[in-house]
Amino acid sequence: MDLPRLYPEQEWSLHGIDIGSALFPPKIGPYASLDLRAHDIRSPIPEAWSWSQSFDLVHQRLLIWGLQKPDWPVVIRNHASLLKPGGWIQLVEGEWVDHSRPVDAEKCPRIAKMFVLMEWVSNLGNDVFVANHLEDLLKDAGFQDVQKTQFDLGYGASAKEEQWKRPSAESWIDLFKGLGTKMPEGGIPGVARDIEEFNQFLNELPAEVLKWGYTPKLNFVIGQKPEAGL
Secondary structure (H helix, E strand, O other), rough: OOHHHHHOOOOOOOEEEOOOOOOOOOOOOOOOOOOOEEEEOOOOHHHHHHHOOEEEEEEOOOOOOOOOOOHHHHHHHHHHHEEEEEEEEEEEEOOOOOOOOOOOOOHHHHHHHHHHHHHHHHHEEEEEOOHHHHHHHHEEEEOOOOOOOOEEEEEEEEEEHHHHHHHHHHHHHHHHHHHHHHHOOOOOOOOOOOOHHHHHHHHHHHHHHHHHHHHEEEEEEEEEOOOOOO
């Protein structure tokens, strides 16, 4: 969706929300005009901000690990309250477990275990498969003209540029490290029996991703708020 073409004479202002302000850049130079605020999107936007029905576009991305499954409809309703009638929402999430591309567990045992680990995360309340039903979430919330576009997201050997192959393969260690603290007694079935085996799995995973690659999909889903509102 090319918003400048939809609204060619629109003057744009950018506003951002995160649950904390630790990653906000200083308001100098190119960031001086950004309006960045700390807020938990699971809660309605404060009325004092006067943001209700004032935005042409709300964009949210990569919150699979940050939201629990029941949070998604609530968050989408909160976003809808910010949009003008006729405004657009765009959600971007990774389809990390792609069942259309089964993994050869004999050739890539650690990547196969990574899929099992991601599915296990659903037991913690996160919706690992939310990318597959973002369209339904938007339709259920009353959005119209809902559309999805997919892109391949390459890690390790699948990365498009040589400079990103190793860093992308190694990124999974940091992503999954915290899950070791949530390991139940007896371990994670199909992944590791204890924290030592889990750490060994993480340490060996990058080499396998670097050799064989990993290519999940990145789903971009858009929807338009009806002119009559939601």
